Amino acid sequence: MTSTIKQQLSSPGGILxxxxxxxxxxxxxxxxxxxxxxxxxxxxxxxxxxLLKQVSGIGIISIGMLIVILTGGIDLSVGSxxxxxxxxxxxxxxVFILPVAIILTIIMGFGLGSISxxxxxxxxxxxxxxxxxxxxxxxxxxxxxxxxxxxxxxTPGGEFMSNFANxxxxxxxxxxxxxFIIVIMAMVMLRYNVFGRLIIxxxxxEEASRLSGxxxxxxKFLVYAISGALAATAAIIVASRTNLGSPNMxxxxxxxxxxxxxxxxxxxxxxxxxxxxxxxxxxxxxxxGNILNLLNVPSYPQQVVKGAIIIFAVLLQRFESK
Amino acid sequence: MKNSENEYRLEMTGIxxxxxxxxxxxxxxxxxxxxxxxxxxxxxxxxxxTLIKILSGxxxxxxxxxxxxxxxxxxxxxHDGQVLGISVVxxxxxxxxxxxxxxxxYLHKLGASKFWMNWKGITKDxxxxxxxxxxxxxxxxxxxxxxxVQKQVVEIAKALSEDTKVLVLDEPTTVxxxxxxxxxxxxxxxxxxxxxxxxxxxxxxxEIFKIADSITVLRDGVDTGxxxxxxxxxxxxxxxxxxxxxxxxxxxxxxxxxxxxxxEVRNLTAKDTLVHDVSFSVKPGEVLGIAGLGGSGRxxxxxxxxxxxxxxxxxxxxxxxxxxxxxxVCAVGHQIGFVSEDRKEEGxxxxxxxxxxxxxxxxxxxxxxxxxLNVDKEYVNVLDLIDKLSIKAPSSEVNVNNLSGGNQxxxxxxxxxxxxxxxxxxxxxxRGVDVGAxxxxxxxINEVAAKGVGVVVISSxxxxxxxxxxxxxxxxxxxxxxxxxxxxxSEENILRYSIGEPLKQxx
Numbered sequence: 109m110t111s112t113i114k115q116q117l118s119s120p121g122g123i124l125x126x127x128x129x130x131x132x133x134x135x136x137x138x139x140x141x142x143x144x145x146x147x148x149x150x151x152x153x154x155x156x157x158x159l160l161k162q163v164s165g166i167g168i169i170s171i172g173m174l175i176v177i178l179t180g181g182i183d184l185s186v187g188s189x190x191x192x193x194x195x196x197x198x199x200x201x202x203v204f205i206l207p208v209a210i211i212l213t214i215i216m217g218f219g220l221g222s223i224s225x226x227x228x229x230x231x232x233x234x235x236x237x238x239x240x241x242x243x244x245x246x247x248x249x250x251x252x253x254x255x256x257x258x259x260x261x262x263t264p265g266g267e268f269m270s271n272f273a274n275x276x277x278x279x280x281x282x283x284x285x286x287x288f289i290i291v292i293m294a295m296v297m298l299r300y301n302v303f304g305r306l307i308i309x310x311x312x313x314e315e316a317s318r319l320s321g322x323x324x325x326x327x328k329f330l331v332y333a334i335s336g337a338l339a340a341t342a343a344i345i346v347a348s349r350t351n352l353g354s355p356n357m358x359x360x361x362x363x364x365x366x367x368x369x370x371x372x373x374x375x376x377x378x379x380x381x382x383x384x385x386x387x388x389x390x391x392x393x394x395x396x397g398n399i400l401n402l403l404n405v406p407s408y409p410q411q412v413v414k415g416a417i418i419i420f421a422v423l424l425q426r427f428e429s430k
Numbered sequence: 431m432k433n434s435e436n437e438y439r440l441e442m443t444g445i446x447x448x449x450x451x452x453x454x455x456x457x458x459x460x461x462x463x464x465x466x467x468x469x470x471x472x473x474x475x476x477x478x479x480t481l482i483k484i485l486s487g488x489x490x491x492x493x494x495x496x497x498x499x500x501x502x503x504x505x506x507x508x509h510d511g512q513v514l515g516i517s518v519v520x521x522x523x524x525x526x527x528x529x530x531x532x533x534x535x536y537l538h539k540l541g542a543s544k545f546w547m548n549w550k551g552i553t554k555d556x557x558x559x560x561x562x563x564x565x566x567x568x569x570x571x572x573x574x575x576x577x578x579v580q581k582q583v584v585e586i587a588k589a590l591s592e593d594t595k596v597l598v599l600d601e602p603t604t605v606x607x608x609x610x611x612x613x614x615x616x617x618x619x620x621x622x623x624x625x626x627x628x629x630x631x632x633x634x635x636x637e638i639f640k641i642a643d644s645i646t647v648l649r650d651g652v653d654t655g656x657x658x659x660x661x662x663x664x665x666x667x668x669x670x671x672x673x674x675x676x677x678x679x680x681x682x683x684x685x686x687x688x689x690x691x692x693x694e695v696r697n698l699t700a701k702d703t704l705v706h707d708v709s710f711s712v713k714p715g716e717v718l719g720i721a722g723l724g725g726s727g728r729x730x731x732x733x734x735x736x737x738x739x740x741x742x743x744x745x746x747x748x749x750x751x752x753x754x755x756x757x758x759v760c761a762v763g764h765q766i767g768f769v770s771e772d773r774k775e776e777g778x779x780x781x782x783x784x785x786x787x788x789x790x791x792x793x794x795x796x797x798x799x800x801x802x803l804n805v806d807k808e809y810v811n812v813l814d815l816i817d818k819l820s821i822k823a824p825s826s827e828v829n830v831n832n833l834s835g836g837n838q839x840x841x842x843x844x845x846x847x848x849x850x851x852x853x854x855x856x857x858x859x860x861r862g863v864d865v866g867a868x869x870x871x872x873x874x875i876n877e878v879a880a881k882g883v884g885v886v887v888i889s890s891x892x893x894x895x896x897x898x899x900x901x902x903x904x905x906x907x908x909x910x911x912x913x914x915x916x917x918x919x920s921e922e923n924i925l926r927y928s929i930g931e932p933l934k935q936x937x
Contacts, residue, residue: 302793302801309790312779319738319776320790320845321762379781 131424132372132388139395147402155398157276160284161349163394165190166364167287167387168342171294172335173365174386178298179331180311180378181235185224185242186339186365190358192250193217193343198259198266198353206265214340220246221336225329239332243362250355258354266351273348283345290338294383307331311378367414368393371421392417438497439464439627440485440596445494447480454480457494458653460646462596462627467618469638469659470631472648473671473864478631481648482598485629486518487511498596512538515595519585519602527574532556534573535588559587564613578605578772579724586614590621597621598629603637604861607723607890608925615641633864635664636893647671671865679869680897683876687900688714690750692884693766693853695735698744703730704908708744712853712884717875719899720888723928727908728888729771732855736768737761748852762791767846771857771888773835777842780831784823785812787830787841792848815844819874836860836867843874853884860894872898892921906930 143150150156169186176183193213200209220242227238261270273283280288298304307327310317318324347353372389374381396417400410442460446453455477462468472478483489485496487505496503498514505511511518525534532553557569565583573581582605589597599618603611618628618641632638638645639659646656647670654670668679691711698708705727712718722728733739735746737755746753748764755761761768770776779787789796789808796807812826819840823833830841839859846854859875860868875898879885889895895902902914904927912927923933 300803300805302797302803305786305790305793305803309779309782309786312781313775315776316770316779317790319736319758319768319770321758322790323759379779 132385132392132421135371135421135424136388136392136395139392139399143395143399143402147399149402150399153279155402157279157281157284159394159398160287161281162397163390164281164283164287165342165346165349165358166361166368166393167390168290168338168345169335169358169361170365170368170386170390171290171383172338173362174294174369174372174374174381174383175298175307175331176235176335177366177369177374177376178311178378178381179307179328180314181228181328181331182239182366182376183221183224183332183335184236184239184362185220185246186335186342187358187361187363188243188246188250189217189220189336189339190343190346190361191355192220192246192253193340194347194353194357195250195254195259195355196353197340197344197347198261199253201266201269202259202262204265206268209265210344213344214337217340217343218333218337221333221339222329224336225332228332229325229328247355254353254355256355258352258356260352261348266348269344269348270351273345283349286341286345290341291383291387294386298383303327303330308379312380364393367418371418373421373425389421392421437463439466439499441495441497442481442485443495443497445481445484445496446492447477447484447489448492453651455484455491455651458648458651459656460629460653461656462629464625464627465622466644467622467628467630467642468656469642469645470629470648471635471638471645471667471671473866476648476671476864477651478648479600482518482600482629482631485511485596485598486516509538512592515593516598517589517592517594517596518598518600519582519589520600525573525581525584525588528572530570530572531560531567531576531584532569534584535559535569535591537588538592556587556591559591560584563587563590563617565610577725579607579610582606583610586617594621594626596627596629598631600631601633601862602630603632603634604858605724605890607725607928608892608921609723609929611637633862633868634891635667638667639664668865679865679872680894681869681873681876684880685715685900686880687716688882690714691747692749692882694747696745696747698731698734698746699742700730700734700908701740701742703727703734703739705730705734705739707909708734710903710910712886714882714884715879716901717879717885717887717899719895719902720886720905721890721892721895721902721924721928722905722911724890726905726928728905729857730908731905732768732857732886732888735761736766736855738768762849765849765852767791767849767851767854769839769842769846769854769856769859771861773838773842773861778830778838781829783827783829784816784821784833784841785809785826788812788815788844788848791845811848815848819844819847820870834864834867836863836871839863839867839871840874843871847878851883853886854878855886855888857888858891859887859889860891868894892924895924896921904928 169190172186173183193216196216197209197213200212224239224242227233228235261267275282277285306322309322310324310327314324346357368389369381369386371392372381372385396414397410400413438461440462445455445458447455458481460481470478480489484491487507487510503514505514535556536552553569560567560569563583567580567583573584582602586602603614606614621628630642642659644656644658645667647654647667649671692714694711696709699706708731720728730739734741735755737757737760746755753764755764774780789812796811797803816826821837821840823837830838859871863871875885887895887899896919900916902919902924903910904912904924906928911930914923926933
């Protein structure tokens, strides 16, 4: 790996090629430098750890979104799932001991994702439609179970989670550590595990996969289920940060997750994308929000800038394929 | 014609073109007279398609001149080309699946028309056009529902819907059976009489010698000259194409066929396709050919056995034991391989590397119980196969879409060699593959058979199937109509069985 990078850098025009190839990292570093120059608050540990805490929840569902998108699908339900599962976790943590509450929430996320997975893989429903349905169902259920208002943690288990989510280890916020561990797991799975290889194969040519004897339906089912389980993990984290589960959580997060994956260079047709680039996509989106906040830019112009960055990132990737 | 003293309709002179640092065409000349069928030959990557794309306006030349009817032209896009009367039927089908046949044929006119479309009129015109070609296709049918053969016919009809002066056909017959080819040729002869200049690109030399008046051969982006068909022969053309002497297109081999069939099919009938009562067996080391017209159910038979289509009844026996192949997963589990005729859509993973393509069937032996890959082992396997099949690529990490058709086909085959398949079905092994790579693929098939694998080859290319098969089964209307032993091989016999006629009695 490092030797190929060295080769690229030493070949004529290599630096440019290198920048184009690793364009998401390039954009990220540029933004980092820009942010540091423009605001003296940016490189403070308080701000950086805030930034990491803000992106962790969306980051985790972005990894789920990535593996779904790699198969050529999409999962619109993750934002609503975060709301429903945050409410669920708040209810469960007030009833059961903490490990049980965590495990049950993740199982429920897996189960909800399985519904999308079943509809897409075995009922051949379009992913957009199936997960759109799940999206409204999950949001609706979240409001029903919470009766429309947030549910606060009341038990020592809840208190423990709240402490965990708001503290840091060696200066890195705990929830960011959870996010990074998930990114690393995804990296390893996509690179060195058969599962990752097969979902990429399915995304790049589903029919050829079927005719190569790959259990296409099984893997398509699994990616949605895993995306659901990751939504549950994100839900536990965001609920713990605020010490409550609210049906308003995760509003439009699915769109940010898709944006992060796309900025990370993944193809919505499937077959192309990596975990490290999705991480970069998440950080880029987070950075933009962060620096605009520091500059006191109101939220509406922020949205405009975000959109422009998405377009810029994807245009830059065009060069990569040439 | 303004310039009546000029004997050429089209003159392309000194055409050069490079993509980046890669020089694709170097000072190429191509001159075509009115009413001439001009064959453009060359191996894959020789620059034929690029030359045509310059003519039609897809690419712009770097230097050189294109003169049509005595006037220099410079088509900037395909629309310009069409207006000038240049129609191209591309190798890759370029139809819109969700539109009707008629809409597709007149698609290029939709933009230029008045606000309202006369659908009835268009459908009627399209129907007349197709009928005049002698094919049976409903002009109001959706292109999605057509067979690949029918799609090709629509593609040709589309090219003819204009006042065409120069018609270019890029490998038009790869999906056609002999009957359709004959119909196509009749149409070409009619166009020729009308004075249309036809540029015909094909790897099938038999076809060229049947229809073409003159031949231009491209090799590595340089034209090796134009000659009249009557002044040359196949060997001469092949020599020009590959730049070396060619002894045998179909390599001879040591045939060691086992006694006991490795694989047997009894009374197989499909649920959803026309395949019924199919019975045959293949012995280890044998290359069994399956011939038949397009639509006779050859591909469907292979897909049925492989579990890609649903079965209604029938028995499969592998090495003496009955097996079930409900899905391709089961078939692969029993080490049955299937190389699809549709390489790009069903055979390879174009955007993935050679390594990822080859190992997709063979993860089990190189991964742990939790699915973690031993990448070193993977490299050893893959590099070994790349070497064995002489896949021409700078490394195993090159994406398959950067390879030539022949090398892509080898990758598709490698996938099945990596799992030590016991039976391999190869559907159209050399479609769209150049002569050099063809021979390599034939050698490969022979090597695989020599290892004791039962190889079943489906092919529409009659010389090919007679050249490589030890025995040929001929399909007709969804079942095997007859079997030909090596001494009975002839195009006539295959054709007779294909159309459901008995063989002529020898007296």
